Amino acid sequence: MSFNRPIASRSGGRAKPGGGFELAVWYLMRLTGLGLFVLALSHFLITHVLWDPASENASFITTRWANLAVRTADWLMLAFVVFHAFMGLRTIVGDYTRGGARTAITMGLYLVAIVLFAMGSIALLTVPNVLPAAPA
C-alpha cells in the first residue's frame, strides 16, 4: 500500500499526499465530506425532525422516491457516503496495521463497499410500484 505517509497535522487534518491515487482520494474525501455536510445533515433533519421514525415505514420511502429529484439526491448521498465511510476506515486501518494484514483488510473493505453500494443502488432502482394508480 502506498499510503504510508505522515499521519496528521497538529490541527487534526491529514497530511496532503504528494500525488497520484492518494492525492485523488485526499481531494475526494474533502469533496464528498462537503457534499455530505449538506446531504447527510438535511437527510437526518428530514427523517428525524420534520418527520418521526414512528410515522415512517416502507411506504414512506416509496412515496418519497416517487419524486425523481429525491431519488437522485439519495443516490448521490449513497455514492458519497460509501466512498467517504470506507476510505475513512481505510485510513484508520492504514494507521494501525501493516504488511499483508493491511492489504487483506483494505481489500475486504473495498469488497464490502462495492456490495453495499450495489444493495443501495438496487433499492433505489427497483422501487416497488405500490403507489395508487394515477387518474386516467
Place this chain on the structure above:
Amino acid sequence: MLFRYRGSEGMIAWAFHRISGLAIWVFIVLHVFDIWLSGANRKLYDELLAVYASPAGRVGELLLGAALLYHALNGLRIVIMDFWPAMTRWHRQMWYVAWVAFAVVGLPVGYVILKPIWGG
C-alpha cells in the same frame, strides 16, 4: 488517556473525529442494509423501523445525530484549514465555534428526538 495526554484541543478534535467517524461507519452499514430491506422485505423493514422508533432506538438516534453533527462541523473546520492554511492559526478557536454550533443545533434536535419517550 485522552485528557492526560498533553495534546490539547487539536489532538482531542482529531480523536473525536475518528471515534465519531467509526460510529457513523457502523450505522451506515446497517442503514444501507435496511434500505435494501425496504425493497426486498418490506415487512421486515417496518419491524426494524419500529425498533428505531422505540425508546432505546431514540437514544441511539441521539448518539448517531451527535456523532454526525460533530463529524460534519469538525470536518468543515479541517476543510477550511486544508484549503486556507492561514486559518490553521485559529484551529483552536474554530473548534470552540464548532462546539457552539453543535449546542445551538444539537440541543433542540435532541429534544425533538427524545420527546416521544415521555409522551410529547
